[in-house]
Amino acid sequence: MPSDPAAHEDPGEANGAAAEVIPEPEPEPPSEPEVLSLPASTSTSIGHPTSGRLEGGVALPLQAPGLLFNPSKDPGSRYGTVELVAGLVRAAGTVERASPGAPLTVGDLAREGGGEISGHASHRTGRDVDVLFHLRHDDAEGAPFVPSKAIPLDPDGRGTDYVDLADPTDDVPVRLDAERTWSFVAALLADEAAAVQRIFVVEHVRSALLDEARRVGAPQDIVERFAEVTCQPRFPHDDHMHIRVFCSPEDVAAGCEDTQPLYPWRKQALAAAGVKPVISRRSGDEDAKPKSKPKLKTLAQARAEAGPMHEDVVEFLDRRAAWAKQPHPGRRWCR
Ligand SMILES: [Zn+2]
Incomplete structure (x- = not known):
């Protein structure tokens, strides 16, 4: 983790042999109301x-109303652009006010200065975040499963927290x-x-969310936006969603590079801000390649490393192969 540029040696009073070294407290990351008042710059x-x-990355609060940074993740991987972090805090707060008691669990964003981050090909510019699905216990009461975990869901939206796999x-x-x-x-799409820009999520969860949107009579523009931004991932994304946001108009001028697709609403927003879009030349949907190859585990490798498993786990993983590479007809690949 890069050292904090704000940290400094406090010379204090020169007090001879009695001088005690008092470690400077870690600077507090911005609280939730502070995050929401930070300027775009x-x-x-x-x-x-x-x-x-990423420059000037903002730390996602470890906890905010309706939101929790995944306690099993490195807190040094929770930095994002102010637009993304504030958006997550606002959207989670909206859910909390409507249906309290089941916070969104947020996984990795980026390192404080961005750049390479273990386990991810992207997540380098503060515009990517992994969020876990809200889950319920699959029983008659259906109480919220809190805190949520990265549990793969099958085409019926069901999964199991196997805890000890054996x-x-x-x-x-x-x-x-x-x-x-x-x-x-x-809430996030309306922000x-x-x-x-994109939500990487498995097809069957996408369909379940579209069904839910229809059930609650969600605004048509938001439903269409969701259908449009959800792309076909190369990894299952059946236990979390990966969300990417566009460069802010200010950041475009500073060298932020968007990728395709650029939707009509995005072109309008940039035109309204007087900014010309910058599309990465390496952003063709199929051929964008990271400079250095990230070490990402295949499902088979992850499975081999997981150790002994009881037979239900093996059966679930066998079934998982059927949807891990399921085509999403007519949808763009995620890059
Ligand atoms: Zn991700």
């Missing part, structure tokens, strides 16, 4: 999502909480400042 996202960096007695069945998950996605 706080952060600058530079370059392409798979090769760029022990069948500690398994907890869960299912997608489509209500809260849609509510979060809809013009956040400007969601």
